[in-house]
Amino acid sequence: MGSIKNIKNLDNLKRLLSELPKFKYQKELTEKLDTKKDDFTYETILEIVLWKTNRFPEINDDLIIKINELRKGYNESLSDNILIKLLDSKGFDLPMASTFLRFINPDYFQIIDQRVYRILYGKNLKIPFSKPKKIELYKKYLIDLKMICLEYGIAFSESDRILYLLDKHPEVNKEQKIKY
Numbered sequence: 001m002g003s004i005k006n007i008k009n010l011d012n013l014k015r016l017l018s019e020l021p022k023f024k025y026q027k028e029l030t031e032k033l034d035t036k037k038d039d040f041t042y043e044t045i046l047e048i049v050l051w052k053t054n055r056f057p058e059i060n061d062d063l064i065i066k067i068n069e070l071r072k073g074y075n076e077s078l079s080d081n082i083l084i085k086l087l088d089s090k091g092f093d094l095p096m097a098s099t100f101l102r103f104i105n106p107d108y109f110q111i112i113d114q115r116v117y118r119i120l121y122g123k124n125l126k127i128p129f130s131k132p133k134k135i136e137l138y139k140k141y142l143i144d145l146k147m148i149c150l151e152y153g154i155a156f157s158e159s160d161r162i163l164y165l166l167d168k169h170p171e172v173n174k175e176q177k178i179k180y
Helices: 013-018 027-034 042-052 061-072 076-088 094-104 114-121 131-152 156-168
Strands: none
Touching (some): 027 042, 061 076, 061 094, 076 094, 076 131, 094 131, 114 131, 114 156, 131 156
């Protein structure tokens, strides 16, 4: 393994610079931020953070309309459609998609994450690669979570937060590391 190169010891710098591709990192958001002339807002700050962490979601207006429709009333086929669309979107895997669903309607959806899954099942969450398996996992998780909530008198709408905190309790899983 060679030493780390720096710009001062590159003999062929001009050639290397001429061969560089165009900067395409998050193209639309980069262009939006580069050309911003008005004042920064809180939204601008969030966009910059998401740009830097490469977590800026790409969601179309149709999906936003469906999300707002689901907020007005639960509909299983609509919720399935939204989950599929979220999982198809850049920046979304099951934990992020479930987070959106939870904020849409916490009476029907809760966040699936490492801590809640671990306290519920006694093992680490392994998210499958295939989208149908992710959906199957999430639906089973919600059913099992509802059963635990009924059994132990936990409000389902707060269960992800309660079980998250329970997993973090010093007497519960303090020695266990989170596996991401």
